[in-house]
Amino acid sequence: xxxxxxxxxxxxxxTGMVVRAAGEAGTDLPxxxxxxxxxxxxxxxxxxxxxxxxxxxxxTVTTTARIHLTKxxxxxxxxxxxxxxxxxxxxxxxxxxxxxxxxLTPALLA
Amino acid sequence: MDLPxxxxxxxxxxxxxxxxxxxxxxxxxxxxCAADRQSGALRVYGEPGGTVHVVDGxxxxxxxxxxxxxxxxxxxSGRVPEPGWQDTFTVxxxxxxxxxxxxxRGLIGSGQLEVVLRAALADSIFALMSxxxxxxxxxxxxxxxxxxxxxxxxxxxxxxxGMRRLRVLASMPNPVxxxxxxxxxxxxxxxxxxxxxxxxxxxxxxxxxxxxARDMGFALGSGVYALTLEFARMRxxxxxxxxxxxxxxxESPRDRAPAGEPAxxxxxxxxxxxxxxxxxxxxxxxxxxxxxxGQSRRSQPGSGQPGSSSALLRLLRPGSVPGPEIPGxxxxxx
Numbered sequence: 001x002x003x004x005x006x007x008x009x010x011x012x013x014x015t016g017m018v019v020r021a022a023g024e025a026g027t028d029l030p031x032x033x034x035x036x037x038x039x040x041x042x043x044x045x046x047x048x049x050x051x052x053x054x055x056x057x058x059x060t061v062t063t064t065a066r067i068h069l070t071k072x073x074x075x076x077x078x079x080x081x082x083x084x085x086x087x088x089x090x091x092x093x094x095x096x097x098x099x100x101x102x103x104l105t106p107a108l109l110a
Numbered sequence: 111m112d113l114p115x116x117x118x119x120x121x122x123x124x125x126x127x128x129x130x131x132x133x134x135x136x137x138x139x140x141x142x143c144a145a146d147r148q149s150g151a152l153r154v155y156g157e158p159g160g161t162v163h164v165v166d167g168x169x170x171x172x173x174x175x176x177x178x179x180x181x182x183x184x185x186x187s188g189r190v191p192e193p194g195w196q197d198t199f200t201v202x203x204x205x206x207x208x209x210x211x212x213x214x215r216g217l218i219g220s221g222q223l224e225v226v227l228r229a230a231l232a233d234s235i236f237a238l239m240s241x242x243x244x245x246x247x248x249x250x251x252x253x254x255x256x257x258x259x260x261x262x263x264x265x266x267x268x269x270x271x272g273m274r275r276l277r278v279l280a281s282m283p284n285p286v287x288x289x290x291x292x293x294x295x296x297x298x299x300x301x302x303x304x305x306x307x308x309x310x311x312x313x314x315x316x317x318x319x320x321x322x323a324r325d326m327g328f329a330l331g332s333g334v335y336a337l338t339l340e341f342a343r344m345r346x347x348x349x350x351x352x353x354x355x356x357x358x359x360x361e362s363p364r365d366r367a368p369a370g371e372p373a374x375x376x377x378x379x380x381x382x383x384x385x386x387x388x389x390x391x392x393x394x395x396x397x398x399x400x401x402x403x404g405q406s407r408r409s410q411p412g413s414g415q416p417g418s419s420s421a422l423l424r425l426l427r428p429g430s431v432p433g434p435e436i437p438g439x440x441x442x443x444x
Contacts (some may be wrong), residue, residue, distance in 0.1 A: 012226065014276075015235030017232055017271055019225050026395065030274070044308060076221070079187065081225060081310065109221040 002100045005085055006014070006066075010073065012106065013037045013080035014045030034082050036070050044080075065089055066095070069098060071105050083108060132156070132243040133273070139246035140265035143167050150250040156243040158289075160234065163255050164248070168262025169231060171255045176237025177334045178327045180230040180257045186331025188218045189226065209257050227259040232271045233333040237324070239272040240279075240288070242264035275335050285367065286339040286345070291352045298348030309345060314338070317350055 007023030009032075016034035036059070044056045055075060061068040064065055067087040074081040083105055139152055144167035152162040160174030173179060184190040194217045202211035213220045270380075277283045295317050305311060312330050323341055327334040346349040 012225070012229055012336075014333060014339070015232070016227070017229070017274075019228050028439075056420070076187070076189075078338075107221075109225070110219040 002085075002087075002099065004067075004087040004089070006088055008083065008085045009033055011037055011082040011084050013082060019081070029084075032068070032086070034067070035082060036082060038068065040072070040080065042083055044075075044081055058098070058102075061095070062089065063096070067092055067094055067097065069101055071101055071107055073109055081109070106109050126197060128242050129240075129276075130186045130366075132241065133167040133269075134237055135243045135246055136238060138171065139248065140164075140269060143248060144265045145204075148248060148250065149252060151249055152254040153247045154238055154243055155245040155247070156378055157241045158237055159237055159241070159243075161253060161260065162238075163253060163257070163262075164344070165252075165260075165262045167265070169235075169265055169268055170226075170258040170260065170262040172231055172238070173255075174234050174237050176241060176324060177233040178230070179234070180227050182328060182332075183230055183331045184212075184225055184257075186329065188331075189222070203256060206254065206258070223257075224259070226277050227257060228263065229333060231259065231268060232275075233270045233327075233335055236275045236335045237288075239269075242278060262415035279338070282342060284342075286323065286338050286341040286352055288334050289356070290322060291340055291354055292319055292322055292344075293326075293340070293350045293352050294319040294352045296345065296348045299350070306349075310349065311338065313340065313344065314349065319353070325419060 005023065007021065009021040009029050010019045011017070012019050014037075016037040018029055019031045021029055022081060034053040039054060039059060043059060047053060047056060047079065056072055059070040060071065061070075065088070067089050069085045071083045071085075072080065073083050083101065083103055085097075087094075134173055136154065139154075140147075140162065143152060143164045143266055143381070147167040148290065149165050149167075152164050152176075154162060158174050158176030158223070161170055163171040163173075171179075185192060190212060195212075197219075198211045198215060200219065202208050209223055212218050213223060218226075226345050237248065244416065280360070293313075295314055299314055299317075299375065300306065302315075306314070313326065316326055316329055323337040324334050326337055330337075341350060341352060344351050
């Protein structure tokens with residue numbers, strides 16, 4: 001598995017529901033999922049309706065202990081799916097992790 | 111005047127409400143099926159009522175007129191084109207291979223199909239839990255379902271997700287009632303043709319004062335709960351007005367579903383028709399058949415705990431050594 005990955009989840013933005021999850025139990029995924037869904041919605045809103053700068057692709061939140069990487073898996077007509085990954089920052093190369101997650105995302109919905 | 115608000119948890123010191131009874135009856139029935147690993151059809155009598163397809167104690171599908179099923183979601187959202195659907199239906203519906211055949215033909219990815227099935231289950235359980243359940247009766251005879259989730263979903267997860275949704279709505283100061291509040295364009299709605307994005311254009315196009323979130327869910331192939339939340343956000347932004355009264359407006363071409371999308375007249379589940387009919391009987395946009403007790407037809411198993419898809423590709427591959435799967439989400443807010 002990707003070094004430092006603690007937990008991962010596919011999140012439905014419209015409902016904030018965790019559709020699938022894997023990793024360490026104890027992570028408060030449902031709460032994190034709901035707030036990531038809100039965050040993705042606000043980020044999309046801030047891009048404006050024209051999307052001159054393109055669509056939302058990824059959100060990274062870094063704290064002193066964690067890296068939360070949220071990747072857009074699918075965005076269609078109001079429905080969006082996110083892949084949320086919780087990394088241990090001390091064990092993670094952020095750039096490499098982003099790359100690896102990006103490479104794997106297409107397989108999640110295939 | 112306060113109207114009774116079905117779907118919202120009771121106020122603090124009220125006695126057991128209809129909502130409590132509904133949740134208790136449904137929860138008890140589903141958990142009992144799980145404990146005994148039963149298979150069959152759990153008939154849920156009430157409003158909107160429905161049928162829960164139970165396989166080895168798990169929930170494989172739910173048919174209810176309260177929320178669109180996966181067939182409606184797949185077709186009306188455009189995820190699966192109708193010609194492809196009909197061809198697949200003809201060859202695979204009769205023997206229960208619809209999902210596998212859709213994937214085999216490349217009409218949808220297996221992961222994406224699983225997401226749709228799971229989301230439809232969660233939406234249906236929300237519709238049942240926010241309504242009124244009078245009785246649940248288990249029949250051990252399996253009822254055929256068109257798109258079953260395999261392995262089926264854990265009832266505990268499903269009930270927890272339904273409760274989470276009820277709590278989210280209850281926490282809103284002025285929630286939209288998905289089965290009775292109707293929406294119209296608000297004073298800040300942009301002119302027709304403006305691109306709002308995020309699915310809001312589709313909602314505005316159908317906001318004619320006659321449709322509830324449930325109606326629009328069937329018309330757009332979207333989840334009722336997600337639409338309910340979106341209605342609340344759009345009302346906040348002045349894009350929609352919400353009324354519990356049916357507003358009669360002149361139906362303009364704009365009010366009708368956009369070309370290529372379902373006709374508005376079939377917003378609500380129509381009696382009779384489709385889905386898993388006999389082979390060779392192509393489903394023209396499958397609809398539920400309403401049966402006694404407000405139940406309807408349609409169904410299919412989906413998959414179990416929200417953890418499959420190879421444990422999220424073995425927790426994002428490189429090197430592997432997956433962590434344990436996280437049990438179904440128990441709580442959470444939006």
